[in-house]
Each structure stands twice: as C-alpha cells, then as structure tokens.
Amino acid sequence: MxxxxxxxxxxxxxxxxLIVFQSGAWGLPQVYQKPSDFxxxxxxxxxxxxxxxxxxxxxxxxxSILGKxxxxxxxRYWASNERCAFILEAVGKTELITTGYVIDQGKxxxxxxxxxxxxxxxxxxxxFFTHQFRGRSLGSDNRLDQQPRNIAGATLSVxxxxxxxxxxxxxxxxx
Amino acid sequence: xxxxxxxxxxxGIVAFSLPVKSQDLLVAPGVEQADELDSSFLNPQSPKxxxxxxxxxxxxxxxxxxxxxxxxxxxxxxLVLFLNYRYTDRIRFVSELELEHALSGDGKPGELxxxxxxxxxxxxxxxxxxxxxxxxxxxxxxxxxxxxxxxGVERNGIETQIIPTTWWEAGLxxxxxxxxxxxxxxxxxxxxxxxxxxxxxxxxxxGRQKVAKADASNYAASARIRYNALAGxxxxxxxxxxxxxxxxxxxxxxxxxxxxxxxxxxxxxQLRALVADWKIRGSAFQVSGSDHQSGYxxxxxxxxxxxxxxxxxxxxxxxxxxxxxxCNKQTRSVLGSTSGPMKTLL
Numbered sequence: 001m002x003x004x005x006x007x008x009x010x011x012x013x014x015x016x017x018l019i020v021f022q023s024g025a026w027g028l029p030q031v032y033q034k035p036s037d038f039x040x041x042x043x044x045x046x047x048x049x050x051x052x053x054x055x056x057x058x059x060x061x062x063x064s065i066l067g068k069x070x071x072x073x074x075x076r077y078w079a080s081n082e083r084c085a086f087i088l089e090a091v092g093k094t095e096l097i098t099t100g101y102v103i104d105q106g107k108x109x110x111x112x113x114x115x116x117x118x119x120x121x122x123x124x125x126x127x128f129f130t131h132q133f134r135g136r137s138l139g140s141d142n143r144l145d146q147q148p149r150n151i152a153g154a155t156l157s158v159x160x161x162x163x164x165x166x167x168x169x170x171x172x173x174x175x
Numbered sequence: 176x177x178x179x180x181x182x183x184x185x186x187g188i189v190a191f192s193l194p195v196k197s198q199d200l201l202v203a204p205g206v207e208q209a210d211e212l213d214s215s216f217l218n219p220q221s222p223k224x225x226x227x228x229x230x231x232x233x234x235x236x237x238x239x240x241x242x243x244x245x246x247x248x249x250x251x252x253x254l255v256l257f258l259n260y261r262y263t264d265r266i267r268f269v270s271e272l273e274l275e276h277a278l279s280g281d282g283k284p285g286e287l288x289x290x291x292x293x294x295x296x297x298x299x300x301x302x303x304x305x306x307x308x309x310x311x312x313x314x315x316x317x318x319x320x321x322x323x324x325x326x327g328v329e330r331n332g333i334e335t336q337i338i339p340t341t342w343w344e345a346g347l348x349x350x351x352x353x354x355x356x357x358x359x360x361x362x363x364x365x366x367x368x369x370x371x372x373x374x375x376x377x378x379x380x381x382g383r384q385k386v387a388k389a390d391a392s393n394y395a396a397s398a399r400i401r402y403n404a405l406a407g408x409x410x411x412x413x414x415x416x417x418x419x420x421x422x423x424x425x426x427x428x429x430x431x432x433x434x435x436x437x438x439x440x441x442x443x444x445q446l447r448a449l450v451a452d453w454k455i456r457g458s459a460f461q462v463s464g465s466d467h468q469s470g471y472x473x474x475x476x477x478x479x480x481x482x483x484x485x486x487x488x489x490x491x492x493x494x495x496x497x498x499x500x501x502c503n504k505q506t507r508s509v510l511g512s513t514s515g516p517m518k519t520l521l
Contacts, residue, residue, distance in 0.1 A: 126354070
C-alpha cells in the first residue's frame with residue numbers, strides 16, 4: 001500500500017527532494033576552531049611562532065611517515081616550556097584537513113581538527129575519535145604505540161589524522 | 176578450502192590527492208598576528224588561480240587473479256581509471272572507468288564500463304548532492320569496493336548475488352552528515368530490469384541495466400542511515416525500492432530490499448556482518464520461488480602487525496587471518512589469509 005502511494009506521488013517526492021536543497025547555503029569549508037583560538041585555548045595566549053627547517057635526512061624520515069614530503073619546507077610550531085603545538089595539513093581524499101596537535105614531552109596531549117574541507121568523513125573531527133590520540137607516543141618503527149580505531153566511510157580522513165599525529169610527534173623531537 | 180588463491184594488487188590505490196606545491200614560508204619571530212595566522216591556514220592555497228593540475232585528480236588500481244583448485248584460471252579481473260575534476264571548492268566531477276576481464280568486444284569475456292560519472296555539490300551543514308551516475312549506498316562494498324578494503328580474492332557471495340555489487344544507477348542522491356555521528360543518504364534513480372525467462376530468469380544481478388540505453392519507464396529509490404558515533408563501531412541500515420523490476424513483462428513486480436551492516440574494530444580484531452533481504456511481488460516470482468531472496472554473512476578477522484614486525488624479513492608486511500560464514504541458499508564458509516604491504520594507518 002505504501003509503495004502504491006510512493007508511485008502515485010513520485011513527481012511530488014522529487015520536488016520535495018529539490019526544495020530541501022534550496023534551503024542549504026554554500027559554505028565549505030567547515031571551521032571548527034580558528035588556529036589562533038586553538039593556540040589560545042592550549043597555551044592561554046599565542047606563543048611566538050617558531051619554525052623547523054627540515055634537513056635532507058629529516059625530510060627522508062618525514063617521507064617514511066607521510067609517504068611523501070610535507071608540502072612546506074619550513075614547518076611552524078608554537079611552544080611554551082615543555083609543551084608545543086603544531087598545526088598541520090594533510091589531504092584526506094581530495095581536500096586538506098587542518099589539524100592542531102599539542103605535544104607534551106613525547107606524548108600527544110590533545111588533537112583538534114580546525115578546518116575540515118572534505119564532503120565526507122567529518123566524524124574524525126568529533127571528540128570520540130580525537131580523544132583516542134591522547135597519551136600516544138611514537139615507536140621506533142614510526143608508528144603510534146596504539147592505533148586509533150578506524151571509522152567506516154572515513155578511512156582516508158582517519159589515515160590523514162594518524163599520519164599528521166606521527167609527524168607532529170617526530171617534529172617535536174627536532175625542536 | 177578447496178582452492179588456493181593468489182592475489183596480486185597492481186599499483187595499489189592512488190589517492191586523488193591534489194598536488195600542493197612546496198612553498199617557502201616566512202617565519203616571523205615574535206608573536207604572529209592572529210588574523211595573519213588564521214588566514215594562512217584558512218586560505219592555504221596560493222593566491223594565484225589554481226591551474227589544471229591543481230584541479231585534476233587521477234587514480235588507478237588493478238587486480239590480477241589466479242584461481243586454482245575448482246577452476247584453474249588466471250584473469251586480469253579489472254583495471255580501473257579514476258578521473259576527477261574540481262571546478263570550485265564546492266563543485267566537482269567524479270568518474271570511474273573500468274575494463275573488466277582484459278578483453279572486451281562481441282563474444283569476448285570482458286566489458287568496458289563506466290561505473291560512476293557524476294557532479295557533486297557540497298553545501299553548508301554537511302549536505303551533499305550528487306547528480307549523474309553513482310554507486311548506490313547499499314551494503315559494505317558497493318561504494319568502496321577497492322580490493323584492499325575486503326578480505327579474500329573475490330568479493331563475498333551476498334554482495335554479489337543479493338546486493339549486485341558493483342551496482343550503479345543514474346539519478347540524484349542527497350547525503351547529510353550530522354555532528355552527532357549520524358548520517359543519511361537518499362536517492363531517486365533508475366532501476367533493475369530482471370528477466371522472467373531464459374538462463375538468467377529471476378536473477379537480480381543480471382537485472383542491472385548499467386545505465387546503458389536502460390529502460391526508464393519505472394523509477395527506483397535507495398536510502399541509508401549510518402551511525403558512526405562510537406570509536407571502532409559503524410552501523411548502517413539500508414533499503415532499496417523498485418517500482419517494477421520487470422519493465423519488459425506485463426505484470427508489475429515491485430521489489431524491496433532491506434538490509435543492515437555492522438563493523439566493529441578493536442586492535443587487530445575486526446568483525447563484519449551484513450544481512451540483505453529482497454521481497455519481490457508478483458505471481459511470476461512467486462511461482463518460481465524467487466520472490467524472496469536473502470542472505471547474510473559474518474566475518475571475524477585478525478590483523479597481525481606487531482607480532483609479525485619482530486621477524487625482520489617480514490618487516491613492512493602485514494598479515495590478516497579471516498574467516499567468513501555466509502548463507503544465502505546454502506551455508507558456506509571460507510578461511511583465508513592475506514598479506515600485503517603495511518598500511519600507513521595500522
């Protein structure tokens with residue numbers, strides 16, 4: 001019976017379907033937190049900007065972590081006492097994901113997705129996922145001591161955040 | 176296990192990463208202005224107009240199968256070419272072209288297929304609209320079917336015979352993701368055309384028209400709800416409705432597919448389960464006993480990566496042992512193992 005109703009009103013259904021879309025406004029990317037606010041909430045203020053310039057051998061270690069070079073030759077970071085923060089970018093499927101990492105003495109203190117530009121997989125920005133990185137450190141094999149669990153449908157974004165976490169832990173050893 | 180299979184993935188998946196040019200960065204000592212800092216990350220692209228290669232994405236994968244035992248056969252199962260183009264930050268074109276079984280043509284075993292070709296529009300608040308030919312959001316494998324995303328050489332029987340993966344249709348699809356981890360998809364699209372006589376009679380898989388001069392006198396619709404809010408757990412429920420799966424016969428045969436899937440991962444352990452159930456109305460299907468076609472599978476697996484890494488000569492490889500119990504007309508089980516280069520994720 002329900003099926004008959006669907007058949008009868010199918011032109012109506014299609015119209016409804018389009019109207020839903022008209023109400024949506026253009027507006028990618030999704031900014032969860034501004035980089036400046038991320039640094040303020042992590043340090044209380046914005047610490048001076050510093051930079052790490054990668055040498056050849058460091059660049060090759062970065063390649064083994066990311067599978068390619070980082071897209072910037074000098075990577076910025078912000079530090080206060082033992083703690084430091086990196087704001088890194090990596091492509092999920094086709095778009096850059098901007099993520100902030102706070103590292104405290106070789107361990108991840110917090111992870112926050114700041115800007116998300118992919119159309120799918122935004123679950124990686126949620127705290128149930130990012131909390132998994134807390135306390136993680138880098139093993140000699142360039143892997144995290146404990147892997148985050150995957151999110152079905154967001155695998156490439158999960159990989160991007162994991163790679164950036166490993167990169168942040170490695171960069172922290174260079175500062 | 177009556178046959179042993181060897182699987183060679185050629186090339187692997189090439190991600191559609193848009194090249195981002197290396198650029199030198201000015202590191203200002205002292206406190207960087209907050210606005211400057213924000214804009215350097217919010218507008219990471221260089222101010223110049225992005226060129227062709229910033230907008231174009233190319234990817235590929237291939238599968239060469241050697242099956243021995245029940246059949247002794249070597250087959251270049253598929254070679255796939257992805258071509259994407261980003262018009263703006265919110266509008267992009269996605270396509271997937273596939274050559275199956277190496278040789279296509281009249282009387283030849285293979286086919287050249289357009290699997291996907293659609294325009295995707297991204298809106299605010301997680302809304303996405305696809306228009307064109309797209310993969311239906313049904314089951315675990317249909318949308319993401321690259322060989323590295325499932326265990327074994329061949330795809331499982333449920334997502335071959337019940338959900339005819341890879342299944343694409345033409346129409347519109349709207350998707351939305353919410354902050355709470357819930358997502359849904361709803362699409363209106365072209366439908367199946369199942370034969371009621373001949374060797375492929377009542378076979379759902381053979382009913383795919385592949386949007387090739389397809390009968391469009393009837394419509395079909397698909398819907399899916401996803402729940403991804405707990406670490407390691409992913410649940411979906413999905414449905415497909417067909418107004419008439421036999422447009423060439425006099426009798427109208429409406430059909431409904433209902434199904435659900437679950438994925439759970441903890442450490443190296445992964446559990447996958449899927450159930451799918453077709454109900455097809457009409458006397459022709461009832462008489463032949465094909466009015467109800469359903470099946471399920473359950474697949475526990477374990478990925479060994481720490482233990483294996485201790486053996487130096489196996490470093491860089493990872494191994495997974497899996498078993499899959501599936502039931503449609505009869506229950507079958509598979510025990511297998513896969514090995515491959517370590518994924519960067521795990």
